[in-house]
Amino acid sequence: MSSRCLSSVTERRRRPATPWLGAAFAVAALCTSAALSAAAGTDEPISVVKALAIEPSKVALGKVLFNDPRLSGDGARSCATCHDIETNGASGARFDRSPEGAALEFNTPTVFNAALSFRLNWEGNFSVLQDHARSLISNPNVMGGTMETIVQALGADPAIRDLVETAYGAPLDETNLVDALAAYQRSLVLVDSPFDRWLAGDANALTEAEKQGYRRFKAVGCAACHQGRNVGGNLYQRHGIFHPLTSGGPARVRVPSLRTVYYTPPYFHDGSAETLDEAIRAMGRAQLDVILDEDDVRNIAAFLKSLTGSHAGKSLRKAAP
Incomplete structure (x- = not known):
């Protein structure tokens, strides 16, 4: 298991083992390992988005x-x-x-x-x-x-x-x-995000808060499911593994991409989280059994904002409720 996954495990509060828990961590490790291999030229679980070929x-x-x-x-x-x-x-x-x-x-x-x-x-x-x-x-x-x-x-x-x-x-x-x-x-693929520029070698593309948010995103285990070029969208997962996350719905969902998450409230399949900070806290507790402090929430939110690229030279903005 990678140091990234070990860090994720040790940060969880101690709790009795359950039959499926080892398997869950094994799947997470495999997902992260696959993502690492896919990120060409880096050891990062996220890779740069490139525009798709279009006619x-x-x-x-x-x-x-x-x-x-x-x-x-x-x-x-x-x-x-x-x-x-x-x-x-x-x-x-x-x-x-x-x-x-x-x-x-x-x-x-x-x-x-x-x-x-x-x-x-x-x-x-x-x-x-x-x-x-x-x-x-x-x-x-x-x-x-x-x-x-x-x-x-x-x-x-x-x-x-x-x-x-x-x-x-x-x-x-x-x-x-x-x-x-x-x-x-x-044609609606967002490119040239600050995070992608940083991945490509621009050391000044991210703020210190965004870099710290990315470090915490990996350390607590978020990257086990949210990785690859779309930072998600490439596997299924149960929701509410440790604690209830939403009001119900399907037992498993396609893991959503986080590439636009800063601009797309409300969150989850039932729209039950009104703000990104609320969604970050809820995911930490429900999926990872981690209680994130305010610095973590703020920095992870900053990192997530840096994932969003532009379309036709325009930045995204939040829609009215």
Whole structure:
């Protein structure tokens, strides 16, 4: 086991061993070891984010479709209704609403860096961006549309016809519609964060508080699940291992990326933590059995802020509640 994991174990308060605890630590060690190997040229569990390859003509079409309310059954909402690209790629609500006004089951994740995750949604029930888009369009609680009607309406628009012809050389259909949405999402990868600049060798890219926050993030064990280029998004984990974390929900969730976490309150799959400080304290206790002091919370929050890059030269900002 690495010194990083040993440090994490020794910082936990002493408690009786349980049958699954050794296995949990073993999994954490394996995850951290894999992340270390993936961070090329460093011994850090986090690696630099690089932009994904994109096809500009498909991205241009996807951006138009993403913002078009004709993707919904009632013509009143677009993808951007819940995923505001001008702020944080999500919303500030604990739960967004269905077309009928009912609260959705989960807090809305950001669309920024979603293309870097191995699975999509809190439950990780999709692995392909196109399949995810297709599901959301037809889901009565989200967009509530029918693909045949949507393709017919959008395909009759001369501006969209031109974009589709340029991108695909064919009329709009279900396949190229969801592919264009996926292409746009692949363009929503945040790059050039202060932390990435520091990883790349810029010793002045981080403040002392951010560096100390990163050291504590590793020492207490956060990096066992939050690692890799997306600082999460690459495995499943139980929540509430030592103490309850949320009001309930699925027993395990896809570990979320922390790349945008500073700008995406509220937190957890049920949106139950209103602030980042609250979420940091809760995660320490529930997942690691660690009570973090105020300096730790403040410094870890500073480190987490440093993880966020920019999109099209613009920084993220928090959405209104």
